[in-house]
Amino acid sequence: MAWGNNVLVGQSGGPTAVINASLAGVFESAKGLHCKHVYGMQYGIEGLLKGKLVELDSYLDDKMEIELLKRTPSSYLGSCRCKLPQPDVDERPYKTLFGLFAQYDIGAVFYIGGNDSMDTIAKLSGYGAAIGSDVRFIGVPKTIDNDLLGTDHTPGYGSAAKYIATILKEVICDSSVYDIRSVTVAEIMGRHTGWLTGAACLATGPDCAGPDLILLPEHPFDEEVFLAKVAALEKTKHNVIIAASEGVKNKDGVFLCDLVSTAGQLDAFGHKAVLSGTSRYLADLIRVRLGCKTRAIEFSTLQRCASHLASRTDITEAYQVGGAAVEAAAEGQTAKMCAIHRLSSQPYRVATELVDVAQVANCEKAVPAAWLTPDGMQVTAEFEAYARPLIQAELTPIYINGVPRHIHLG
Amino acid sequence: MAWGNNVLVGQSGGPTAVINASLAGVFESAKGLHCKHVYGMQYGIEGLLKGKLVELDSYLDDKMEIELLKRTPSSYLGSCRCKLPQPDVDERPYKTLFGLFAQYDIGAVFYIGGNDSMDTIAKLSGYGAAIGSDVRFIGVPKTIDNDLLGTDHTPGYGSAAKYIATILKEVICDSSVYDIRSVTVAEIMGRHTGWLTGAACLATGPDCAGPDLILLPEHPFDEEVFLAKVAALEKTKHNVIIAASEGVKNKDGVFLCDLVSTAGQLDAFGHKAVLSGTSRYLADLIRVRLGCKTRAIEFSTLQRCASHLASRTDITEAYQVGGAAVEAAAEGQTAKMCAIHRLSSQPYRVATELVDVAQVANCEKAVPAAWLTPDGMQVTAEFEAYARPLIQAELTPIYINGVPRHIHLG
Numbered sequence: 001m002a003w004g005n006n007v008l009v010g011q012s013g014g015p016t017a018v019i020n021a022s023l024a025g026v027f028e029s030a031k032g033l034h035c036k037h038v039y040g041m042q043y044g045i046e047g048l049l050k051g052k053l054v055e056l057d058s059y060l061d062d063k064m065e066i067e068l069l070k071r072t073p074s075s076y077l078g079s080c081r082c083k084l085p086q087p088d089v090d091e092r093p094y095k096t097l098f099g100l101f102a103q104y105d106i107g108a109v110f111y112i113g114g115n116d117s118m119d120t121i122a123k124l125s126g127y128g129a130a131i132g133s134d135v136r137f138i139g140v141p142k143t144i145d146n147d148l149l150g151t152d153h154t155p156g157y158g159s160a161a162k163y164i165a166t167i168l169k170e171v172i173c174d175s176s177v178y179d180i181r182s183v184t185v186a187e188i189m190g191r192h193t194g195w196l197t198g199a200a201c202l203a204t205g206p207d208c209a210g211p212d213l214i215l216l217p218e219h220p221f222d223e224e225v226f227l228a229k230v231a232a233l234e235k236t237k238h239n240v241i242i243a244a245s246e247g248v249k250n251k252d253g254v255f256l257c258d259l260v261s262t263a264g265q266l267d268a269f270g271h272k273a274v275l276s277g278t279s280r281y282l283a284d285l286i287r288v289r290l291g292c293k294t295r296a297i298e299f300s301t302l303q304r305c306a307s308h309l310a311s312r313t314d315i316t317e318a319y320q321v322g323g324a325a326v327e328a329a330a331e332g333q334t335a336k337m338c339a340i341h342r343l344s345s346q347p348y349r350v351a352t353e354l355v356d357v358a359q360v361a362n363c364e365k366a367v368p369a370a371w372l373t374p375d376g377m378q379v380t381a382e383f384e385a386y387a388r389p390l391i392q393a394e395l396t397p398i399y400i401n402g403v404p405r406h407i408h409l410g
Numbered sequence: 411m412a413w414g415n416n417v418l419v420g421q422s423g424g425p426t427a428v429i430n431a432s433l434a435g436v437f438e439s440a441k442g443l444h445c446k447h448v449y450g451m452q453y454g455i456e457g458l459l460k461g462k463l464v465e466l467d468s469y470l471d472d473k474m475e476i477e478l479l480k481r482t483p484s485s486y487l488g489s490c491r492c493k494l495p496q497p498d499v500d501e502r503p504y505k506t507l508f509g510l511f512a513q514y515d516i517g518a519v520f521y522i523g524g525n526d527s528m529d530t531i532a533k534l535s536g537y538g539a540a541i542g543s544d545v546r547f548i549g550v551p552k553t554i555d556n557d558l559l560g561t562d563h564t565p566g567y568g569s570a571a572k573y574i575a576t577i578l579k580e581v582i583c584d585s586s587v588y589d590i591r592s593v594t595v596a597e598i599m600g601r602h603t604g605w606l607t608g609a610a611c612l613a614t615g616p617d618c619a620g621p622d623l624i625l626l627p628e629h630p631f632d633e634e635v636f637l638a639k640v641a642a643l644e645k646t647k648h649n650v651i652i653a654a655s656e657g658v659k660n661k662d663g664v665f666l667c668d669l670v671s672t673a674g675q676l677d678a679f680g681h682k683a684v685l686s687g688t689s690r691y692l693a694d695l696i697r698v699r700l701g702c703k704t705r706a707i708e709f710s711t712l713q714r715c716a717s718h719l720a721s722r723t724d725i726t727e728a729y730q731v732g733g734a735a736v737e738a739a740a741e742g743q744t745a746k747m748c749a750i751h752r753l754s755s756q757p758y759r760v761a762t763e764l765v766d767v768a769q770v771a772n773c774e775k776a777v778p779a780a781w782l783t784p785d786g787m788q789v790t791a792e793f794e795a796y797a798r799p800l801i802q803a804e805l806t807p808i809y810i811n812g813v814p815r816h817i818h819l820g
Binding site: 014015042043046047072073074075078079080081162165166167169170171173174176177178179202203205207208295297298300301302304305306307308309311388391392393394396399400401402403404405406407408 | 424425452453456457482483484485488489490491572575576577579580581583584586587588589612613615617618705707708710711712714715716717718719721798801802803804806809810811812813814815816817818
């Protein structure tokens with residue numbers, strides 16, 4: 001394929017364990033198509049607007065660097081949370097960007113990210129079409145939240161799900177060590193959708209009973225129903241395990257964590273306390289109302305950056321969508337996102353496909369209501385059948401001196 | 411070796427990623443010496459006092475089970491936090507226990523644990539000697555805290571250190587993703603000693619600058635000196651990383667986390683809030699006084715149960731001290747702990763040795779003052795040289811269906 005000019009790639013939004021695998025896919029695919037230079041935006045579109053871009057060819061000129069890139073969490077190029085204005089409101093950023101595209105002879109732009117990043121691709125391709133530019137714009141999906149429309153799932157989700165399932169198994173082992181009754185509440189990321197929290201079901205197996213309750217943002221939290229359920233569980237087993245989304249809301253749509261911070265607490269310095277606290281709220285609720293020993297654990301940032309426990313399926317797919325995005329651009333496509341289409345779950349088979357990026361941008365895909373049990377406190381076998389293939393297999397870190405080796409720009 | 415009778419083994423105190431490897435070492439060594447039965451105390455000495463013991467031979471009769479045992483976190487037999495009374499104050503538990511030893515024809519008792527467990531071994535062997543019993547009592551060291559006297563280090567520490575170093579590296583990658591200045595405070599376990607927090611230095615390498623500051627309980631925290639240091643760091647780098655022990659105290663000996671909870675906060679239910687909060691305290695302090703964006707991360711329970719990231723060196727040594735304890739008992743030793751003696755650090759070589767358990771019980775080993783920098787906010791190269799060998803190599807989990815397989819009693 002004749003493709004004389006250069007390409008530009010950026011990463012945006014929250015990092016994941018495999019966003020750099022998509023970058024590797026874009027890079028190697030572009031080099032395979034004989035692009036002269038692959039440029040990277042530093043800190044996404046925000047950095048690019050300040051003229052921050054880097055020629056990647058000299059940084060990634062060895063297969064070893066590609067292998068390390070696939071195993072390095074967070075965004076190799078840096079990221080941003082930046083939304084472009086509508087061009088009819090403010091055209092200046094577009095002029096700056098298309099000026100840079102011309103200056104660097106950019107034939108195609110790839111943006112690896114979630115909803116907001118697809119909005120960027122939609123706006124850039126719309127503006128490009130309006131001014132008659134022939135630069136092509138393709139979105140590469142990425143988010144641990146798995147809330148993107150138009151794709152069976154998003155790269156990043158599988159690794160976060162594998163991390164959540166694995167450490168929940170370990171926490172469950174830990175919770176049963178003493179001969180006492182206890183309730184453990186594990187708080188899992190996902191403010192608006194329950195894909196990550198639902199992945200707690202993957203802890204379940206012949207050696208692990210898994211979480212007793214799974215609370216998703218999709219189902220309104222009812223305190224009394226919940227307490228009755230916990231009380232009933234407490235009667236039948238020593239250690240009750242609850243996986244709760246940070247985004248669980250009551251029937252008035254108020255986040256449980258906001259119920260904590262609206263209690264008017266001050267931090268040690270007299271300022272209003274900012275307590276991230278769905279798990280703490282639930283643990284306190286159970287302790288106060290049911291009088292049992294409780295423990296709250298936040299799974300925290302590690303959910304998005306635990307590359308030491310990445311899913312090989314996820315890494316492979318992240319790499320593939322990056323590569324397929326480049327091929328699509330080379331074939332003349334633009335204003336598309338390179339999605340994953342599931343052909344079958346057993347055996348698990350997928351293919352990449354292009355979807356209209358405008359249909360993806362700014363939308364949010366929730367867990368289907370049918371994948372929750374009627375009481376809204378567990379996920380069904382359909383959820384597990386959907387998620388289980390995404391956490392299969394591992395990509396062993398390259399351990400040097402006892403810790404995984406990463407790669408950094410510069 | 412002729413050893414006609416049975417042995418009994420228990421696990422005590424907080425779980426670790428490798429305490430079950432010591433159990434495997436005891437079990438396999440005892441079977442190798444043709445012990446008829448290996449009994450396990452369920453929930454330690456506390457469970458044993460209630461008559462809870464189990465014959466392990468039928469549960470661990472296959473090499474596969476031993477391999478899974480080595481990879482299962484937490485205590486396979488269950489644990490307790492129980493201290494025996496002095497026999498002259500209350501002889502009843504001793505009568506119960508020695509009655510059980512006679513009933514089950516126990517020739518030797520092995521107790522895998524920390525300071526308190528060595529106290530149990532010391533008391534049992536003392537009482538046994540006083541009544542002329544020939545049951546032998548050997549302690550097997552275990553604690554992630556690494557605060558046991560008489561041994562170069564304790565099994566459990568290396569794996570916790572490897573986990574801390576690895577996830578700190580990942581958190582550091584994550585912290586630099588946006589083009590903004592920030593301070594990240596990672597809170598690490600170890601209420602009384604700084605061994606675990608010091609292990610944060612192991613994140614440092616050619617691909618990672620490591621933590622800028624390391625705060626141990628061994629050095630009194632001075633707010634103004636600390637803030638001046640953070641302010642100076644903030645001028646030279648975008649992302650400041652601080653590793654802080656949960657046990658950091660001010661010069662009056664007050665834990666920083668207690669400074670948080672003494673602010674008189676109430677939880678959402680009107681009860682006094684229990685905030686574990688050294689990292690939150692420090693993050694708030696920096697935010698309020700220096701006006702920068704801060705983030706607090708608790709490394710939490712995973713430090714003691716992340717068997718998916720265990721150190722192979724640690725697992726091997728945990729197994730070895732278990733085995734050596736059995737050999738020592740078979741040779742007639744009692745009232746001893748099976749310690750690890752370091753022969754050299756480069757190359758790393760160790761041997762097991764027996765130490766008098768009475769000299770270990772109830773003591774606590776702090777990080778030597780010489781291993782902290784003069785300002786008390788970093789560890790020295792000596793610390794790293796000590797700790798680095800302990801995190802070397804891995805024991806890959808046996809992944810089934812995407813998650814590590816464990817083994818449970820019963």
